Structure formats: structure tokens, C-alpha cells
Amino acid sequence: MNEKWAALEVYHERTKSSGISDLFDRDPMRFDAFSVTFGDMLLDFSKTSIDPTSRNLLVDLAYAAKIEQKRDDMFAGLAINQSEGRAVLHTALRNLEGEPVYVDGIDIMPGILSNFESAKMFTRAVRNGEISASDGAPFTDIVNIGIGGSDLGPAMVTRALTPYHDGPRCHFVSNVDGAQISDILDLLDPERTLFIIASKTFTTIETMTNAQTAKDWAQAALGEKVKHHFAAVSTSLEKTAAFGINSEYVFGFEDWVGGRYSVWGPIGLSVMLAIGPEAFTEFLLGAQDMDTHFQTAALHQNMPVMLALVGIWHNNICGYGSRAILPYDQRLARLPAYLQQLEMESNGKRVDVDGNLISRNTSPIIWGEPGTNGQHAFHQLLHQGSRIVPCEFLIAARSHEADLDKHHQLLLANCLAQSEALMRGRSHEEVISILCEKGVTENLDSAAAHRTFPGNRPSVTLLYKKLSPRTLGRIIALYEHRVFVEGAVWGLNSFDQWGVELGKELASDLLPLIGSEEDLDERNGSTGGLLRTVAKLRQ
Numbered sequence: 338m339n340e341k342w343a344a345l346e347v348y349h350e351r352t353k354s355s356g357i358s359d360l361f362d363r364d365p366m367r368f369d370a371f372s373v374t375f376g377d378m379l380l381d382f383s384k385t386s387i388d389p390t391s392r393n394l395l396v397d398l399a400y401a402a403k404i405e406q407k408r409d410d411m412f413a414g415l416a417i418n419q420s421e422g423r424a425v426l427h428t429a430l431r432n433l434e435g436e437p438v439y440v441d442g443i444d445i446m447p448g449i450l451s452n453f454e455s456a457k458m459f460t461r462a463v464r465n466g467e468i469s470a471s472d473g474a475p476f477t478d479i480v481n482i483g484i485g486g487s488d489l490g491p492a493m494v495t496r497a498l499t500p501y502h503d504g505p506r507c508h509f510v511s512n513v514d515g516a517q518i519s520d521i522l523d524l525l526d527p528e529r530t531l532f533i534i535a536s537k538t539f540t541t542i543e544t545m546t547n548a549q550t551a552k553d554w555a556q557a558a559l560g561e562k563v564k565h566h567f568a569a570v571s572t573s574l575e576k577t578a579a580f581g582i583n584s585e586y587v588f589g590f591e592d593w594v595g596g597r598y599s600v601w602g603p604i605g606l607s608v609m610l611a612i613g614p615e616a617f618t619e620f621l622l623g624a625q626d627m628d629t630h631f632q633t634a635a636l637h638q639n640m641p642v643m644l645a646l647v648g649i650w651h652n653n654i655c656g657y658g659s660r661a662i663l664p665y666d667q668r669l670a671r672l673p674a675y676l677q678q679l680e681m682e683s684n685g686k687r688v689d690v691d692g693n694l695i696s697r698n699t700s701p702i703i704w705g706e707p708g709t710n711g712q713h714a715f716h717q718l719l720h721q722g723s724r725i726v727p728c729e730f731l732i733a734a735r736s737h738e739a740d741l742d743k744h745h746q747l748l749l750a751n752c753l754a755q756s757e758a759l760m761r762g763r764s765h766e767e768v769i770s771i772l773c774e775k776g777v778t779e780n781l782d783s784a785a786a787h788r789t790f791p792g793n794r795p796s797v798t799l800l801y802k803k804l805s806p807r808t809l810g811r812i813i814a815l816y817e818h819r820v821f822v823e824g825a826v827w828g829l830n831s832f833d834q835w836g837v838e839l840g841k842e843l844a845s846d847l848l849p850l851i852g853s854e855e856d857l858d859e860r861n862g863s864t865g866g867l868l869r870t871v872a873k874l875r876q
């Protein structure tokens with residue numbers, strides 16, 4: 338591996354002074370050569386500094402990292418999540434033909450398909466009113482209570498697929514901050530509301546606290562009938578029973594589905610309730626399409642592999658430490674937050690699978706907002722700031738609002754303009770000539786300096802026909818596999834998350850000290866000082 342990294346570094350050093358625009362001058366077919374298509378999706382990475390040589394070196398790096406073998410091991414159910422001794426099989430949740438997948442010698446597909454059937458039956462029954470509220474009337478509102486992967490996936494997908502909603506309204510409560518559940522409960526009628534407690538472990542303190550608050554709220558109005566208003570999704574059936582959830586309303590899954598990869602299974606129940614089992618099946622088929630592409634396409638035409646290699650080029654070779662996710666698609670407003678968990682919880686690691694320190698940077702910092710809002714907020718920094726941030730634009734060729742197509746044309750024009758402006762920039766000389774044409778003569782150099790755009794700033798664009806359930810399934814699976822490939826190249830385990838544990842432990846130690854001024858001597862000066870001040874301010 339080391340010589341592959343070195344070859345990339347040396348090549349970058351030798352070529353870094355030439356600009357991205359020059360690459361287009363040299364190769365008029367660059368767009369075709371540096372984009373990957375899959376169905377009606379296109380990933381354009383021609384507006385990066387990757388050229389034919391660096392692309393070959395990146396693909397060599399992927400081969401040297403044994404990407405294909407690692408990918409096949411994941412799909413085959415090997416325990417690749419070594420620190421937790423588990424297989425990683427979110428892909429089995431969208432293996433709708435039921436091709437056998439073995440974990441410890443047992444085919445898990447019959448169980449997955451039967452759980453899927455139960456979730457579909459439950460969904461149909463809730464949507465047609467056969468499963469009803471305790472007074473026999475249909476549920477109008479669903480509240481998914483979960484956090485992390487038990488919230489971000491369903492919340493992001495439900496919002497993204499708003500045009501397909503024909504079921505009850507869905508709400509999402511994740512934060513332990515009582516403000517969130519309070520604001521949502523204020524909108525709801527307990528008689529008409531079904532709560533889904535979504536937690537893989539059923540121990541997460543935020544979710545358990547919100548679940549109990551919801552139960553107390555519903556019980557106050559419904560008394561004993563409250564049990565008709567709660568369902569659960571979890572790997573721990575004992576814990577859901579202990580919470581008092583009717584076993585017919587409990588949907589189980591197995592520990593080989595990681596939280597941030599779980600929207601495809603029962604954790605997606607709220608999505609299925611909103612859009613119906615048929616549209617949810619389309620969503621799964623989209624992911625399955627991408628799985629097949631990832632497993633079969635040659636590496637240099639493989640969309641997740643190339644997206645990962647572009648990320649590695651920017652992060653490790655060019656030294657750009659963050660990545661902006663810019664969906665020009667308002668309904669993907671939660672995609673950046675979803676990808677923050679997917680990428681940063683998966684690949685925000687500093688040791689490899691064997692526990693050795695990794696000498697390179699791993700996950701970049703992921704952030705972003707939908708366009709065009711971001712243009713009026715942080716794009717200033719993207720265009721003229723001192724740091725270079727590779728941008729990832731996502732946009733549909735068509736919107737769902739046929740009658741508002743002029744909005745969509747504007748959206749498209751803005752999206753394409755941003756990537757072009759980032760790449761092209763505007764030189765000092767160009768600005769001077771524009772200013773002179775306008776008759777500006779005073780402080781010309783300084784005026785031009787403020788108006789100059791350095792350009793040569795890289796971006797990729799993911800263009801798709803329309804944000805349908807199938808396309809969304811493809812997009813999410815694309816990012817999942819991209820994260821997998823990046824993690825595999827760095828040699829880390831993308832499927833554990835030990836980094837969240839210390840904070841959880843300290844929070845439970847600190848809980849009894851909130852509001853107290855005693856026994857603070859053992860805390861560090863800052864935490865002790867903050868606790869004392871909290872106690873004073875709470876008086």
C-alpha cells in the first residue's frame with residue numbers, strides 16, 4: 338500500500354500547479370471520461386484535478402487495498418465488524434429475491450423476508466384502519482422516537498419522499514431536550530397518535546426518556562388503552578416487553594444491522610407507514626440496484642468506488658479536510674446530517690482494524706445545507722475563503738412540481754453555476770477590466786482584490802432524473818458503499834462506534850450532580866465550575 342500512496346503523492350506534487358480548467362483544454366472529452374453513469378444517475382467528477390494518471394493510481398490503490406475481496410466478504414456475511422465480532426449485512430435487508438445469505442452457517446434470508454412481510458401487514462392495517470386507535474378510529478399521526486441511526490435515516494427518507502406520502506403524518510423525536518417532544522406533543526391528539534419506539538438496543542437514554550414521557554402523556558389521556566398506541570422496533574424483545582409494548586406490535590431485527598445502516602429494515606417502519614409498502618419496496622429495489630452495480634462494475638466505472646477515490650484524493654492527497662454536501666433539493670435537507678453520521682461515525686477513527694495507529698487522515702468533516710440557501714450563507718467561504726472545501730452537489734433534472742418548473746430551472750441554473758464558478762474563478766486581470774469598463778479608476782487594485790475569485794476549487798455533481806423512492810434508495814446505497822470503500826482503503830473498521838461511549842458514561846456520572854454544589858472536588862476545574870454555576874442559575 339505504501340508505495341501506492343507514495344506514487345499518488347509524488348504525482349500530485351509534480352502536477353498540482355496546473356488548474357482544473359486546463360484539464361478541459363487538454364481533453365475536450367473530459368466530461369465523458371471523468372463521469373460515471375448508472376441508470377438515470379450520473380456522477381460527474383470532471384471538475385476535480387484528477388487526470389488519467391491520477392485516476393489510474395487511485396484505482397491501483399483500491400486494488401492494493403483488496404477492495405473487491407473486502408466487499409465480497411461483507412456481502413457474504415463474514416464477521417468484518419471485528420471489534421464487535423459481527424457480520425455487516427444491511428445489504429441483506431434489500432436482497433428481495435431472498436438469495437441465501439449465511440451467518441454462522443444459517444441462512445438469514447427467510448427471517449428477513451418474514452419480518453418484512455409482518456411490517457408490510459402492520460403498515461397496511463394501520464393505513465386502512467384495521468389496526469386502529471383504542472376508540473376504533475384510524476391513526477392520523479405517527480411519532481418515531483429514536484436517535485442516531487434510529488432517527489436520521491427514517492427522518493431524512495420520510496422528508497425526501499414527501500410527494501409519495503399517502504399515509505398518516507409522521508413526526509420524529511430524537512433529542513433528549515424536552516423542548517422537542519413538548520413541541521411535537523402540543524400538535525397531537527393522543528387518541529389519534531401511534532408512537533413507534535425505535536432503538537436497536539432499547540437502552541439509549543435519550544430514546545428511553547422520550548418514550549417514557551410519551552407514554553405518560555398518552556396514558557394520562559387514554560389510561561389502560563395506551564398499549565394500543567405503542568409499537569417498537571428493536572433487537573431486544575425482552576426490553577420492549579418490559580416497557581409494556583404488545584408483542585404483536587414489535588418488529589425485531591438482528592445485531593448484524595448497524596444503526597446508521599438500518600433504515601432498510603424495520604427501523605424504516607415510519608417511512609413505510611408514510612409512503613406505503615409498494616413505494617418502500619421501490620426504495621429497497623433502488624438500494625439493491627446499487628448493490629449489484631457495486632458488486633459487478635469494474636472499479637474505474639464503479640460509482641461508489643470512484644466517489645470514494647475522489648474523496649481520498651481530496652482528503653489524503655490534496656489535504657482538504659472537509660467536504661460540503663450541497664443538495665439542490667430541499668427535500669434532501671437532512672441528507673448532510675444523515676451523512677454526518679454515516680461517514681463520521683463510520684470512518685471517524687484513528688486506529689486500523691488491528692488497533693494500530695493510522696498515519697493518514699481518515700473521515701473528512703462532513704457538513705452542508707441545501708442550495709440555494711447555502712449560497713446566501715456560507716458560499717462566500719467556498720468561493721473566496723482561505724480553505725479549499727471540495728463540494729458535492731446533488732440535483733434532479735426534474736422536480737415533482739410540474740407546475741413550478743420555472744423554479745426548477747432556476748435551481749438547476751444555480752447549481753451548475755456554483756460548480757462552474759468554483760472551478761473557473763475570476764482572475765485579477767478580468768476583474769480590473771470589468772471595473773475599468775464600469776469607469777472605476779480609484780483604488781483599482783484593492784477593489785479588484787475583493788472581487789477576485791481564485792477558482793480551481795473542486796466539486797462533484799450527482800445528477801438524477803427525479804427524486805423517486807428508487808432513486809433515493811440508489812443514492813443512499815451509493816453513499817454507504819462509498820463510506821465502505823474509504824474505510825477499507827484506510828484499513829479501519831467502519832462498523833463500530835466506540836467513540837460515543839466515554840461521553841455516555843460521563844453523562845451518567847454527572848446526572849446526580851446536576852443542581853448540586855456538593856461532592857464536586859473530584860471533577861476537573863472547568864466541569865466543577867460549570868456545575869456550581871448551573872446549581873446557582875437553577876435556584
Ligand SMILES: O=P(O)(O)OC[C@H]1O[C@](O)(CO)[C@@H](O)[C@@H]1O
Pocket residue numbers: 483484485486487535536537538539540541544596597682834837
Ligand atoms: O438504536 P439505538 O440502540 O437506540 O442507538 C442509537 C444510536 O446510538 C449510537 O449507538 C451511538 O450514537 C448510534 O450508532 C445509533 O444509531
